[in-house]
Amino acid sequence: MPARSISILLGASLFLFSSISEARTIPRRGAVRKPRAFKIQVPFPCGTQVRVSCAYGCKAHKRTRARKSTNDRYALDLTRVEKGNGFNKPVVAVADGVVLRAGWARGGWAPYGKYVYIQHDFKDRRGQHYQSMYAHLHRVAVRPGQRVRKGMIIGSLGGSSRRRLHRYGPHLHFAMYRGARSTLGGGRALVPEPLGQYEDIRRGSVMEACGAPDTVLALFGVDADEIDETATGGLE
Secondary structure (H helix, E strand, C coil), rough: CCHHHHHHHHHHHHHHHHHHCEEEECCCCCEEEEECCCCCCCCCCCCCCCEEEECCCCCCCCCCCCCCCCCCCEEEEECCCCCCHHCCEEECCCCCCCEEEECCCCHHHHCCCCEEEEEEEECCCCCEEEEEEEEEEEECCCCCCCCCCCEEEEEEEECCECECCCCCEEEEEEEEEECCCCCCCCCCCEEECEECEECCCCCCCCEEEECCCCCHHHCCCCCCCHHHCCCCCCCC
């Protein structure tokens, strides 16, 4: 191949690589990017087809760094691409960590319904921790203080809110934060990209969950039909 053709191909490759490497959504003031070294997966079992029904900034997802509320500007509402939106189908942890809260949300957090709130093991260069929250669940499969692994079932998709299991249509409200409180709230809204291999996430985007190679082992044999529906480790 002529040298000029090779140069053109190399140039095009470098341009494509540069475009891909900067494809992530740029966070608004107050929000932060997810460090590339912090690897997360789509919060459903590997192979699940997932649709984004509500993307960044929709509905009540507005705040980026409020002190006394959740900062859900970059939260995602997700459903499974199947009949019934995947009601009562498994939801999994996006990364290793420890469960801080699980069960019915109370007080000002009650609109989240049944939820799981996890602090992840990953810390950035400044020692900052990162958290993830999974809300409107139908069932909860973990308890506060429990260690979870990436890809482990933590609950099932639902539409719970304010102590009612079927207040909303089935979907998962998924949000991530940097430096949030152990009781939820505060910190900074986090843009969860890449989410698995996906960036530039928008309403209507369809993703395929593809967890880590050890996802199946990480499930520890938990069956969706055995998920504990009575877990009540909510907020104090």
